[in-house]
Amino acid sequence: MKLIFRKSNLTVGLALMLLVSIILAGCSSESASGSSDGPFYEEKSIELVVPFGTGGGTDTFARFVAPFLNESVEGNPSIQTVNVPGGGSINGANEFVFSREHNGQFALVTSASTHVPYFLGDPAVKYDLKEMKPVLGLPTGGVVYVNPETGIESPKDIQNPKQDLVYAGISATGLDLVTLLAFEVLEMDVEAVLGYDGRGPSRVAFESGESNIDYQTSTAFLTNVQPLVEEGKANPLFAFGQLDENGEVIRDPAFPDLPSLKEFYVEAYGEEPSGEAWEAYKAFLGSSFTVQKVIWLHSDAPKEAVTALTDGAEKIIDSSEFMEKGEEVLGGYTPYVGDQLNKVVSNMLDTDEEVLNWVKDYLEKEYEITRYQ
Amino acid sequence: MFEAAFEALSIVLDPGRIPFMFLGIFVGLLIGLLPGLSGTVGMAILLPFVYGMDPYTGMAMLIGMAAVLHTGDTFPSVLIGMPGSSGSQATIMDGYPLARQGQAGRALGAAFFSSMIGGVFGGIVLFISIPLARPIVLAFGSPELFMLSILGLSMVGILSGNTPIRGVLVGMIGLMLGSIGGAPAVAEYRYTFEWLYLFNGLPLAVVALGLFAFPEMIELLAKKQSISKTAELKGGWVHGIKDTITHKWLVLKGASIGALIGFIPGLGGSVVDWIAYGITKQTSKDNENFGKGDIRGVIGPEGANNAKEGGALIPTLLFSIPGSGTTAILLGGLSLLGLQAGPRMVNEDVSITLSIVWTLVFANIFGAAACILLSKYIARLSLIPATSLVPFLLVILTVASYQSSRHFGDLLLFIGIGLLGLVMKRLDWPRAPLLIGFVLSQATERYLWISMERFGFSWLLHPGVIVLAVIIVALLAGGYIMKRSTEKANPA
Numbered sequence: 001m002k003l004i005f006r007k008s009n010l011t012v013g014l015a016l017m018l019l020v021s022i023i024l025a026g027c028s029s030e031s032a033s034g035s036s037d038g039p040f041y042e043e044k045s046i047e048l049v050v051p052f053g054t055g056g057g058t059d060t061f062a063r064f065v066a067p068f069l070n071e072s073v074e075g076n077p078s079i080q081t082v083n084v085p086g087g088g089s090i091n092g093a094n095e096f097v098f099s100r101e102h103n104g105q106f107a108l109v110t111s112a113s114t115h116v117p118y119f120l121g122d123p124a125v126k127y128d129l130k131e132m133k134p135v136l137g138l139p140t141g142g143v144v145y146v147n148p149e150t151g152i153e154s155p156k157d158i159q160n161p162k163q164d165l166v167y168a169g170i171s172a173t174g175l176d177l178v179t180l181l182a183f184e185v186l187e188m189d190v191e192a193v194l195g196y197d198g199r200g201p202s203r204v205a206f207e208s209g210e211s212n213i214d215y216q217t218s219t220a221f222l223t224n225v226q227p228l229v230e231e232g233k234a235n236p237l238f239a240f241g242q243l244d245e246n247g248e249v250i251r252d253p254a255f256p257d258l259p260s261l262k263e264f265y266v267e268a269y270g271e272e273p274s275g276e277a278w279e280a281y282k283a284f285l286g287s288s289f290t291v292q293k294v295i296w297l298h299s300d301a302p303k304e305a306v307t308a309l310t311d312g313a314e315k316i317i318d319s320s321e322f323m324e325k326g327e328e329v330l331g332g333y334t335p336y337v338g339d340q341l342n343k344v345v346s347n348m349l350d351t352d353e354e355v356l357n358w359v360k361d362y363l364e365k366e367y368e369i370t371r372y373q
Numbered sequence: 374m375f376e377a378a379f380e381a382l383s384i385v386l387d388p389g390r391i392p393f394m395f396l397g398i399f400v401g402l403l404i405g406l407l408p409g410l411s412g413t414v415g416m417a418i419l420l421p422f423v424y425g426m427d428p429y430t431g432m433a434m435l436i437g438m439a440a441v442l443h444t445g446d447t448f449p450s451v452l453i454g455m456p457g458s459s460g461s462q463a464t465i466m467d468g469y470p471l472a473r474q475g476q477a478g479r480a481l482g483a484a485f486f487s488s489m490i491g492g493v494f495g496g497i498v499l500f501i502s503i504p505l506a507r508p509i510v511l512a513f514g515s516p517e518l519f520m521l522s523i524l525g526l527s528m529v530g531i532l533s534g535n536t537p538i539r540g541v542l543v544g545m546i547g548l549m550l551g552s553i554g555g556a557p558a559v560a561e562y563r564y565t566f567e568w569l570y571l572f573n574g575l576p577l578a579v580v581a582l583g584l585f586a587f588p589e590m591i592e593l594l595a596k597k598q599s600i601s602k603t604a605e606l607k608g609g610w611v612h613g614i615k616d617t618i619t620h621k622w623l624v625l626k627g628a629s630i631g632a633l634i635g636f637i638p639g640l641g642g643s644v645v646d647w648i649a650y651g652i653t654k655q656t657s658k659d660n661e662n663f664g665k666g667d668i669r670g671v672i673g674p675e676g677a678n679n680a681k682e683g684g685a686l687i688p689t690l691l692f693s694i695p696g697s698g699t700t701a702i703l704l705g706g707l708s709l710l711g712l713q714a715g716p717r718m719v720n721e722d723v724s725i726t727l728s729i730v731w732t733l734v735f736a737n738i739f740g741a742a743a744c745i746l747l748s749k750y751i752a753r754l755s756l757i758p759a760t761s762l763v764p765f766l767l768v769i770l771t772v773a774s775y776q777s778s779r780h781f782g783d784l785l786l787f788i789g790i791g792l793l794g795l796v797m798k799r800l801d802w803p804r805a806p807l808l809i810g811f812v813l814s815q816a817t818e819r820y821l822w823i824s825m826e827r828f829g830f831s832w833l834l835h836p837g838v839i840v841l842a843v844i845i846v847a848l849l850a851g852g853y854i855m856k857r858s859t860e861k862a863n864p865a
Contacts, residue, residue, distance in 0.1 A: 054417040055702030060709055063424060081421070086778055087572035088555065094569070124569055166827065173560040193826045195558030195819050200694035201638065208511040210827055223715035224693065328708045369560050 051092025482613020495683025547810020
């Protein structure tokens with residue numbers, strides 16, 4: 001009996017030790033101080049705060065970039081990815097600002113889900129993107145497509161579909177906002193059914209006929225919708241496009257053969273789009289797609305840290321290994337760095353107050369969302 | 374197809390890859406063994422190592438982990454009455470009473486053997502369904518998914534023994550707890566009081582641990598005894614395996630339920646074992662012993678929860694829809710390995726999918742064998758006096774709860790739900806319905822909302838909806854009639 005007792009205790013004890021070491025390995029974030037004359041990051045580490053759970057798009061992006069940062073940033077800092085999920089990424093971003101030292105050893109990885117509530121003025125948002133310094137930005141795109149049974153083949157058909165248009169979305173305040181604003185710009189009559197569990201389920205809804213107009217982001221479109229297009233079960237209409245450095249909508253580099261929403265509009269109505277919906281579309285296209293994922297430092301981080309990381313990011317983009325290995329993670333887009341990044345980010349941050357107010361009113365009127373008023 | 378399958382077999386058995394599969398199996402068993410840690414934790418631990426591996430090796434490691442998780446998590450469920458992971462709660466219902474009667478070895482043997490059969494079955498289902506998966510997944514629209522949630526909720530009555538009214542009430546409390554946090558369809562937050570911790574809703578692991586583990590610890594301490602009331606352990610694992618062979622159809626029934634529900638995206642894996650348990654109980658003769666230590670109550674859900682993993686990989690790989698937290702991280706792993714889930718997985722990348730099938734089969738066999746060998750030693754846990762065991766458990770459980778979102782709210786919630794669980798246990802209110810309501814709350818609301826928005830009331834006439842409604846009514850009525858007839862037969 002006594003022997004048994006010891007053995008079992010040993011098992012539990014071993015298990016406990018392993019558990020503790022696992023947890024510690026997950027949480028550890030050493031902050032060693034380096035000497036002042038060498039490179040800033042010599043013998044230092046960088047913690048990448050990911051405000052999402054493990055395995056999501058942003059987490060995957062961060063984990064993919066981490067070893068390249070380690071190689072390219074002067075001083076070869078060790079990079080740790082730390083997930084702080086919760087509150088749809090608001091939690092982690094708040095934590096980055098208020099409980100991480102502004103010493104250049106902590107960086108935040110955001111995505112559109114972090115940017116949109118900031119612009120809409122969500123009461124839970126305590127971070128200010130203007131108080132952060134971008135180092136690397138990754139664009140993505142999206143394509144809107146319809147079921148051929150709707151009879152929509154060209155831009156001229158959008159006003160007279162053969163079926164009522166139904167869109168399956170997740171939430172009016174996520175990436176879907178851009179799609180909904182695109183419908184608004186095109187003055188299309190689309191019934192949006194929101195509440196789906198993700199873009200995967202909404203695509204299944206399209207395939208099973210629950211919806212007949214849908215969008216997918218670039219990578220998902222290429223792997224999952226392109227086969228449908230080839231089978232004649234889906235018709236691509238337009239790509240959202242990208243915002244260039246001057247804030248104009250240009251063609252999506254991943255879909256050079258598809259018109260951007262702007263070109264699509266011109267073909268449908270014979271004039272350039274304008275008005276509040278169009279301005280709002282551009283604003284949210286920028287924050288949701290053109291810079292969909294951004295790695296930031298605190299803006300008051302040491303200058304040397306900012307320079308070292310910025311230079312490192314530029315080096316990464318030039319490495320062919322990065323682009324080759326990252327085909328799936330980057331979706332074929334080249335990340336923004338340096339001046340170009342600063343321009344697109346400041347375009348995004350300079351969104352007109354009036355445009356934002358129009359969007360808030362639009363959300364209240366169309367979707368009864370009063371959270372941002 | 375078969376040629377490709379054998380080619381994949383040789384890829385999986387490459388000596389350079391086998392160690393990684395075993396590493397995955399080891400982590401999976403360990404995570405399962407520690408109460409409260411679920412597959413998401415295991416995935417999160419292994420994911421950083423995946424980068425730079427070739428896809429077959431990386432998948433062998435990740436799938437090896439996921440495959441055996443629900444084998445290892447049986448230990449805490451049976452031995453200490455605490456969920457080993459979110460997928461192993463139903464085993465508690467009968468496994469724990471068996472352990473208290475000193476039959477832990479038997480319960481474990483039966484559980485592992487049915488897990489093994491279920492897991493291999495799941496792998497075979499994944500293999501067979503590669504060409505059929507598309508139409509089947511597409512047949513389940515939102516109205517059908519809503520009816521499946523209702524099927525899950527109808528288990529509430531079955532699981533509350535002689536007090537169905539209490540069960541329904543508790544189930545409703547579960548539904549309400551599940552509605553805390555962001556609403557599924559509109560940008561509104563409910564009962565969050567602007568506290569960010571609550572925005573994502575209550576974490577399942579904390580609720581499950583609080584509800585089942587906390588009260589058990591207190592009771593053990595209060596009674597100052599070991600879990601097993603008898604000092605000797607009767608009935609070894611051989612007995613358990615014999616039990617499983619006697620009830621072979623039950624294993625297959627559980628495994629089919631597991632694979633099918635895992636297969637259908639949108640319901641979430643955590644409810645599979647409850648549905649399997651409910652149906653097992655409802656379709657068994659002389660079922661009044663369920664909940665008091667009937668070996669069949671172990672075999673059914675254990676067959677289901679391993680088979681589920683094979684089923685759940687279908688929507689994950691083919692549609693990139695994760696069926697559970699574990700598969701959600703698996704998707705991230707895929708893209709780190711340079712792959713993208715989608716139709717490609719059954720065309721160009723079919724060798725990867727087939728290697729996953731083989732890994733599932735091997736990992737389940739090895740995992741269960743390892744557990745059976747270890748069970749003799751680990752079963753003795755139930756002989757340790759509470760005053761020595763509980764402090765260890767308390768530390769593990771606290772860490773496991775805190776692991777959910779690494780926020781102090783986890784600890785508060787663990788104690789809060791734990792006290793609720795204690796009161797319910799003392800007053801003899803059923804606790805399982807609360808968990809079922811909680812798990813299904815989001816899915817039920819989401820799919821009802823979408824069905825109404827999209828179809829008005831016409832969804833009620835969809836053929837799939839009618840078929841599921843008939844099944845639900847048959848299960849409920851069948852149970853009632855069967856109970857009446859046994860009562861007539863044995864007028865007590």
